[in-house]
Amino acid sequence: MNRRDFLKATGAATLGTGLLITFPITAQEPEKIPSEVPEYPKDFNAYLRIGPDGRVGCFVGKIEMGQGNMTALAMLAAEELDVPLDQVDMLMGDTDLCPWDGGTWGSLSIWQFGPVLRGAAAEAKAVLLELASGKLGLPPDQLQVKAGVVSALHDAAKRVSYGELVQGKPIERHLTRVKVKPVSGFTLVGKDVPRKDARLKVTGAAQYTADIAPAGLMHACILRPPAHGAKLITADASAAEKLPGVKVIQIGELVATLHARSDQAREALGQIKAKFSPSPSTLDDQTIHQHLLKAAPPAKELAAKGSLAAGEAQSVHRLEATYRDGYVAHAPMEPHTALAQWERGKLTVWASTQAPFLLRSQLAKAQGLTARNVRVITPFLGGGFGGKGSCPQALEAARLAKIAGCPVQVAWSRQEEFFLDSFRPAGIVKIRSGLDKNGRITFWEHQVTSAGESEAETMYDIPHQRITSAGTWMGGGPAGYHPFAIGAWRAPAANTNVFAKESHMDSLAAKAGVDPVEFRLRHLKDPRVVAALKAAGKAFGWIPHAKPSGRGFGVACANHRDTVVAAMAEVAVDKTTGAVKVKRVVMAQDMGVVVNPDGARQQVEGCVVMGLGYGLMEEVKFRNGQILDENFDTYRLPRFSDMPAIETILIPNPDLAAQGGGEPAIVVMGALLANAIHDAIGVRLLQMPMTPERVKAALKA
Amino acid sequence: MAKPIALTLNGKKVSVDAEGSRMLAHILREDLGQTGTKIGCGQGHCGACTVLVDGEAVRSCSTSLASVAGKEVLTIEGLGLPNAPHPVQEAFMAHHAFQCGFCTPGMVLSAYALLKKTPKPDRRQVAEALDGNLCRCGAHVRILTAIEDLATKGGVR
Ligand code: FES
Ligand code: FES
Numbered sequence: 001m002n003r004r005d006f007l008k009a010t011g012a013a014t015l016g017t018g019l020l021i022t023f024p025i026t027a028q029e030p031e032k033i034p035s036e037v038p039e040y041p042k043d044f045n046a047y048l049r050i051g052p053d054g055r056v057g058c059f060v061g062k063i064e065m066g067q068g069n070m071t072a073l074a075m076l077a078a079e080e081l082d083v084p085l086d087q088v089d090m091l092m093g094d095t096d097l098c099p100w101d102g103g104t105w106g107s108l109s110i111w112q113f114g115p116v117l118r119g120a121a122a123e124a125k126a127v128l129l130e131l132a133s134g135k136l137g138l139p140p141d142q143l144q145v146k147a148g149v150v151s152a153l154h155d156a157a158k159r160v161s162y163g164e165l166v167q168g169k170p171i172e173r174h175l176t177r178v179k180v181k182p183v184s185g186f187t188l189v190g191k192d193v194p195r196k197d198a199r200l201k202v203t204g205a206a207q208y209t210a211d212i213a214p215a216g217l218m219h220a221c222i223l224r225p226p227a228h229g230a231k232l233i234t235a236d237a238s239a240a241e242k243l244p245g246v247k248v249i250q251i252g253e254l255v256a257t258l259h260a261r262s263d264q265a266r267e268a269l270g271q272i273k274a275k276f277s278p279s280p281s282t283l284d285d286q287t288i289h290q291h292l293l294k295a296a297p298p299a300k301e302l303a304a305k306g307s308l309a310a311g312e313a314q315s316v317h318r319l320e321a322t323y324r325d326g327y328v329a330h331a332p333m334e335p336h337t338a339l340a341q342w343e344r345g346k347l348t349v350w351a352s353t354q355a356p357f358l359l360r361s362q363l364a365k366a367q368g369l370t371a372r373n374v375r376v377i378t379p380f381l382g383g384g385f386g387g388k389g390s391c392p393q394a395l396e397a398a399r400l401a402k403i404a405g406c407p408v409q410v411a412w413s414r415q416e417e418f419f420l421d422s423f424r425p426a427g428i429v430k431i432r433s434g435l436d437k438n439g440r441i442t443f444w445e446h447q448v449t450s451a452g453e454s455e456a457e458t459m460y461d462i463p464h465q466r467i468t469s470a471g472t473w474m475g476g477g478p479a480g481y482h483p484f485a486i487g488a489w490r491a492p493a494a495n496t497n498v499f500a501k502e503s504h505m506d507s508l509a510a511k512a513g514v515d516p517v518e519f520r521l522r523h524l525k526d527p528r529v530v531a532a533l534k535a536a537g538k539a540f541g542w543i544p545h546a547k548p549s550g551r552g553f554g555v556a557c558a559n560h561r562d563t564v565v566a567a568m569a570e571v572a573v574d575k576t577t578g579a580v581k582v583k584r585v586v587m588a589q590d591m592g593v594v595v596n597p598d599g600a601r602q603q604v605e606g607c608v609v610m611g612l613g614y615g616l617m618e619e620v621k622f623r624n625g626q627i628l629d630e631n632f633d634t635y636r637l638p639r640f641s642d643m644p645a646i647e648t649i650l651i652p653n654p655d656l657a658a659q660g661g662g663e664p665a666i667v668v669m670g671a672l673l674a675n676a677i678h679d680a681i682g683v684r685l686l687q688m689p690m691t692p693e694r695v696k697a698a699l700k701a
Numbered sequence: 702m703a704k705p706i707a708l709t710l711n712g713k714k715v716s717v718d719a720e721g722s723r724m725l726a727h728i729l730r731e732d733l734g735q736t737g738t739k740i741g742c743g744q745g746h747c748g749a750c751t752v753l754v755d756g757e758a759v760r761s762c763s764t765s766l767a768s769v770a771g772k773e774v775l776t777i778e779g780l781g782l783p784n785a786p787h788p789v790q791e792a793f794m795a796h797h798a799f800q801c802g803f804c805t806p807g808m809v810l811s812a813y814a815l816l817k818k819t820p821k822p823d824r825r826q827v828a829e830a831l832d833g834n835l836c837r838c839g840a841h842v843r844i845l846t847a848i849e850d851l852a853t854k855g856g857v858r
Contacts, residue, residue: 066801204737382803609839
């Protein structure tokens with residue numbers, strides 16, 4: 001199908017073809033989409049199309065995985081164009097229809113891509129005003145725009161709508177150096193609005209990759225080794241082949257069963273008798289930290305100031321501690337899924353991917369096609385958290401569909417999801433530090449291994465410091481350094497580093513006999529962090545007290561990529577069972593201009609909940625290449641009964657452009673909980689997750 | 702093949718020509734085209750596949766087709782429609798009690814089943830009833846509030 005046919009075929013009725021929200025049939029197709037060049041196109045027509053009915057089609061290469069950017073980006077476009085929000089239709093993550101994008105992660109949608117979209121919309125509006133000026137015979141400065149209608153300032157009868165001006169055609173005229181609206185001119189941005197995806201999601205009408213079923217579809221299940229590093233020796237598929245409707249594909253290491261019904265394909269897979277060589281890996285979740293330290297690649301210096309020796313000489317107390325955490329899974333509720341369809345040498349893949357354009361290149365390379373002959377369509381994603389940046393299931397589906405000669409869906413089972421996920425790496429952070437007689441920190445040495453660099457540096461005012469990092473979540477160790485795939489997990493590296501840093505700050509505060517908030521304030525230079533701490537303190541009702549106070553109060557703060565967060569929590573610890581109950585969390589966040597406040601609060605709440613997970617319960621168990629967690633019975637996610645009360649404070653900061661909000665609040669959660677636990681029971685937990693067993697062990701030690 | 706299995710799906714009688722041992726989630730999604738029911742774990746551990754069978758919330762991934770023969774099955778599609786959402790769905794919309802939406806059909810149906818039985822649950826009762834429904838996005842607090850709010854406004858009757 002070419003683009004024109006696609007758009008013709010696309011009424012609101014065929015939502016399944018992509019992330020298409022009530023897109024009007026009248027929408028103008030994009031004429032030239034320079035999406036093969038890996039950069040944001042300059043022509044605003046690539047992002048925006050105005051139909052004769054005045055509806056605005058907004059095309060973006062980002063994807064919606066729950067984070068609400070479908071709504072926030074629509075708000076930005078509506079704001080700059082001065083059209084009502086419900087007049088903007090979003091089409092996202094379709095490589096044939098949307099302009100190029102680098103991927104949806106790192107909290108980048110708003111702060112990095114937002115300005116691009118705003119600029120395009122602002123230019124489009126300026127051009128529309130010029131067109132209206134010609135039509136109405138009035139200079140642009142005597143015109144105003146309201147709800148997509150241009151009218152004369154002093155004569156409301158003189159009016160023309162965007163739809164009438166454009167007639168559904170691309171706009172030929174372009175302008176340079178058009179300014180976006182100043183924050184003071186916002187009428188929509190900064191307001192709570194209904195999410196654009198609400199109606200579809202609460203009624204089950206929202207389509208995810210697994211919900212798309214073209215005629216002739218076969219579901220494929222792929223034989224996986226029992227352990228990472230295990231190699232297939234033999235596979236006997238004779239029993240599976242006899243099952244009605246089953247097709248077996250066996251090419252070297254690739255063994256798959258296909259059936260028109262997914263459960264029957266899975267059942268057939270169970271009939272395959274396979275022998276694998278044992279995994280060469282001898283690591284497990286108990287020995288991993290030792291191994292990671294021993295086999296670490298050379299450390300890289302990230303920052304250095306003064307001299308550690310001089311700082312050490314000035315100190316009267318020294319404190320050294322090693323912090324650890326384990327591997328954690330992304331565990332989105334929707335497992336990795338893809339559907340591939342070949343038509344006359346052209347490949348179309350629907351995939352739950354965070355990076356459709358990257359996936360397109362990978363598919364093109366794997367199949368020996370030009371990017372032009374590959375189309376990736378991204379329906380709604382059932383969560384991503386970094387884990388759907390990598391999409392091997394799409395490559396599998398493409399390969400199998402070609403062999404099978406029919407559309408093929410590959411939907412990983414939960415067990416496959418746990419086995420094939422790219423985990424957040426286990427990490428180790430060693431911090432050495434010292435205090436002078438006035439309770440000021442004289443030196444700080446932070447050595448992180450395997451987690452990564454983000455947030456390794458300290459934001460506190462410390463004269464002598466050195467920060468190093470060895471190996472990251474992107475790799476960097478020797479072959480086999482990690483026994484399985486690792487990758488970006490919501491705020492990669494930062495969760496580990498901030499856990500260590502902010503735990504350590506608390507220990508130093510305790511050593512100095514100073515309230516932990518006060519101790520931080522004394523060492524802070526960043527006024528935004530100071531303000532956030534104060535805002536959190538006020539909402540929480542923080543009463544200064546030296547640690548441990550027995551109240552179970554904790555604090556932690558961070559500046560994550562220019563979004564500032566300060567968190568406070570209250571926990572209760574059951575000393576007999578070791579169970580930690582988080583009663584409430586207050587999160588103050590300064591993220592610059594807030595596009596969609598309720599959306600930002602949702603992200604903060606999501607961060608708090610996911611942070612409870614990695615802080616208290618989540619850790620992938622493995623042995624000899626085998627992943628022991630196969631489902632949610634052993635890999636426990638935070639549940640309703642684990643929920644604290646969550647209060648979010650968004651600190652107004654119109655002077656700073658909109659920053660990311662999908663990650664910052666999660667980075668403080670580990671330390672926040674560790675600090676609150678310490679305040680409750682006087683015991684410092686140095687390893688995440690802080691499970692009941694670890695709490696009990698720490699109490700005994 | 703054995704003879705077709707009859708049941709009531711969202712108020713309509715249907716007859717399914719499939720093995721009775723197959724799980725309802727797959728039948729709904731693939732044989733009957735009702736894809737609002739989601740599969741998150743396939744083994745009864747997440748609640749994404751929740752549907753109502755004779756008013757009881759069950760995990761359709763672990764409920765066989767044969768076991769629902771002659772019974773009434775309610776899926777998310779049968780509760781309300783995009784242009785006519787049910788009050789539970791409206792409450793979820795109003796509170797933005799979802800993010801990615803993948804757990805949402807199961808959450809909505811679990812909430813509906815709860816409110817049918819316990820019209821005025823307190824927060825703890827809601828948390829208990831929904832504890833087996835997982836949400837990775839962390840919409841929990843909003844889901845609790847949405848259900849509480851609906852209950853105080855008259856529930857589902
Ligand atoms: S899919 Fe049925 S409980 Fe998870
Ligand atoms: S909204 Fe994403 S899993 Fe609940």
